[in-house]
Amino acid sequence: xxxxxxxxxxxxxxxxxxxxxxxxxxxxxxxxxxxxxxxxxxxxxxxxxxxxxxxxxxxxxxxxxxxxxxxxxxxxxxxxxxxxxxxxxxxxxxxxxxxxxxxxxxxxxxxxxxxxxxxxxxxxxxxxxxxxxxxxxxxxxxxxxxxxxxxxxxxxxxxxxxxxxxxxxxxxxxxxxxxxxxxxxxxxxxxxxxxxxxxxxxxxxxxxxxxxxxxxxxxxxxxxxxxxxxxxxxxxxxxxxxxxxxxxxxxxxxxxxxxxxxxxxxxxxxxxxxxxxxxxxxxxxxxxxxxxxxxxxxxxxxxxxxxxxxxxxxxxxxxxxxxxxxxxxxxxxxxxxxxxxxxxxxxxxxxxxxxxxxxxxxxxxxxxxxxxxxxxxxxxxxxxxxxxxxxxxxxxxxxxxxxx
Numbered sequence: 001x002x003x004x005x006x007x008x009x010x011x012x013x014x015x016x017x018x019x020x021x022x023x024x025x026x027x028x029x030x031x032x033x034x035x036x037x038x039x040x041x042x043x044x045x046x047x048x049x050x051x052x053x054x055x056x057x058x059x060x061x062x063x064x065x066x067x068x069x070x071x072x073x074x075x076x077x078x079x080x081x082x083x084x085x086x087x088x089x090x091x092x093x094x095x096x097x098x099x100x101x102x103x104x105x106x107x108x109x110x111x112x113x114x115x116x117x118x119x120x121x122x123x124x125x126x127x128x129x130x131x132x133x134x135x136x137x138x139x140x141x142x143x144x145x146x147x148x149x150x151x152x153x154x155x156x157x158x159x160x161x162x163x164x165x166x167x168x169x170x171x172x173x174x175x176x177x178x179x180x181x182x183x184x185x186x187x188x189x190x191x192x193x194x195x196x197x198x199x200x201x202x203x204x205x206x207x208x209x210x211x212x213x214x215x216x217x218x219x220x221x222x223x224x225x226x227x228x229x230x231x232x233x234x235x236x237x238x239x240x241x242x243x244x245x246x247x248x249x250x251x252x253x254x255x256x257x258x259x260x261x262x263x264x265x266x267x268x269x270x271x272x273x274x275x276x277x278x279x280x281x282x283x284x285x286x287x288x289x290x291x292x293x294x295x296x297x298x299x300x301x302x303x304x305x306x307x308x309x310x311x312x313x314x315x316x317x318x319x320x321x322x323x324x325x326x327x328x329x330x331x332x333x334x335x336x337x338x339x340x341x342x343x344x345x346x347x348x349x350x351x352x353x354x355x356x357x358x359x360x361x362x363x364x365x366x367x368x369x370x371x372x373x374x375x376x377x378x379x380x381x382x383x384x385x386x387x388x389x390x391x392x393x394x395x396x397x398x399x400x401x402x403x404x
Contacts, residue, residue, distance in 0.1 A: 007032040007061060008146065009110040010119045011102065011132070014051045016171050017121030017149045020159040022058035023166055024148055025119060032061040034113060038105045039065060040072045040098040041183025041245075057169050066105050069183055073240045075101060076319065077184055080280075082228050082331040082338075083307025084288045085314070091261035091273075092280035093314055094185030099128055100319045103135035110143060119146040124153070127266040131317030138320045177204050183244055185257065185277030193272045199260060200274045207248065207276045211255030215348040221250070223286045223342045228335025230283055244279045251278035254346045266316050282351060286342035289353045294337045294360045303334050 008025050012018045012035035025033050035055040037043070043051070048065055055063040076097050079085075086092055110118050118136060122129035133145055148154065163170055177190040177200070186207065192200045203209050224232035230243050238246065251257060257278035265271040291300065310327045313319055340358025344351060367375035374382070 004116055005031065006115045006117070007034045007113055008117045008119055009034045009036055009106060009113065009115045010060075011106050011121070012037050012051070012055055012060075012063070013121070014054050014171060015121070016156060016159055017123065019054065019058055019169075019171050020154065020162060021119060021121050021148050022055065022060055023168055024162065025146070026059050028148075029117075031117075033059065034062045034064065034109065034115070035060040036064045036066065036106055036109045038098075038102040039067050039069060040101060041069055042181030042186075054169060054171075059168075064109055066109075068101055068105055069241045070239075072098060072101055072183055073244070076314065077244075078229060078240070079310065079328050079331050080184070080314070081230070081283055081287050082335050083303065083310050084284050084291070085307055085311040086284065087311055087315060088261055088263045090259050091263065091275060092185060092257075092277045092284060093311065094275050094277050094280065095180045095182050095187050096127060096131060096317070097184060097314050097319075098182050099131035099317055100135045100314070103132050103317075104139055104320075107136060107140045107143065111140070116142070117144040117146060119148065121149050122147055124150045127271075127315075127317075130266045134317040135320055179206060181206070183241065184280050185248075185275055188274040188276070190274075193260065193274055196262060196272060204274070205255075205258065205276060207252035207278060208255040208258060211253065211258075211348055216253050216346075218345055218347045220343065220345050220354065223247075223283070223344070224340070225287060225290055225342070226339050228287065228332075228338040230287075244283070247279040247282055251282045251346060251351070252276065254278075254351075255349045256346065256351050257281035258349075282344070285351055285353065286344060287338070290340050290342050290356050290358060291338055293340065293356050293363055294358050295334065296362070299334055303331065306330055 008029060008031050010018060010021055010025065010033055012022075014037075022033050022035065025031070037051050039048070052063045052065065080093060080097065106118055110116075120129070120132050122132060129147060129150055136143060136145055149159070160170060177188050180187045188200060188204060188206065190200055190204060192198045202213070205211075221234050223230060230240060231237060233243050233246055233250075257276055257280060259277075260272060260274045262270065262272045295303070306327050310324065310331070313321060313324055318324070337358070337360035339360060340356060342356050343354040345354055369375065
């Protein structure tokens with residue numbers, strides 16, 4: 001055993017892997033374990049109480065719950081909205097975007113307690129092991145990082161047997177699906193997502209199992225943005241976290257934001273996961289439509305390019321790379337005029353944008369009416385412009401021996 005007597009700080013979700021890690025770390029390292037849960041969404045008061053009781057029952061000397069929802073919005077989600085980030089044009093980085101912030105808070109807990117070691121319960125098969133460790137090594141290069149489940153190739157039955165042998169509480173079992181829930185959405189993994197051929201069944205959806213069997217009536221709503229930040233839903237001012245939570249409930253009932261993402265993992269393989277992100281999809285769809293009204297074509301083009309790179313970096317757990325701060329500054333600058341109201345209609349499985357309005361509307365600024373009246377130019381102006389615009393093509397044709 002190590003001569004280090006400082007506690008090991010464990011990222012704790014209360015699931016089987018992290019439940020197993022608490023007593024196993026104590027037994028094999030002879031050190032106290034502090035469990036830390038970083039709430040980036042999806043943990044209510046009852047769940048928080050259950051997590052604390054489980055941590056102490058498993059042998060933790062201290063349990064820390066950190067509410068990081070506001071920080072998660074300010075440091076990550078606001079930029080994902082500004083960039084309209086959808087990986088594979090579908091997936092709004094529901095859960096992976098949280099890992100950098102969670103690692104940052106975990107490192108802070110370790111530093112406050114003089115701990116030299118942190119641990120997580122990730123397996124060798126997923127993205128999160130990389131995201132956690134990239135962030136932790138960036139923040140605190142001197143921290144020792146333990147991953148008992150991954151490094152010892154423990155399987156589910158072995159972990160359950162260990163807990164039973166030591167008379168320790170077992171996490172709830174029975175679900176055929178692995179569910180991760182956060183402020184920006186939910187991911188669902190199961191037998192169907194291991195291959196590419198089929199969807200998960202209707203009753204496996206968490207937020208919308210009755211969206212189509214018991215459909216809601218169509219309803220009209222509004223979202224208001226101020227400099228790219230959502231500030232009101234249906235005319236009611238709300239903080240960003242409260243708005244996202246309210247919108248998740250509202251749009252989730254219609255089955256909005258359902259999807260199955262097939263894409264590239266951090267490890268270089270292909271992966272597939274079901275997700276429900278009603279708030280994320282509604283906000284990004286509404287925000288993108290408002291941007292069409294107020295951004296110039298060049299602004300939109302450049303912003304889309306850097307936003308795609310930003311999404312890749314967040315997906316890979318690299319949002320602590322200095323280039324992310326540069327991209328975030330550009331995205332923030334691009335939102336100066338993204339202020340206005342978006343009207344939309346929700347129907348089962350359908351999000352329809354009815355209209356947008358903004359004091360910075362480039363459409364309203366013109367004296368012309370598209371397809372009806374020029375206003376800003378004369379017919380002769382158009383003729384000259386068309387000739388100039390076609391000149392490169394004309395020269396290419398002449399150079400190839402065609403035309404006069």
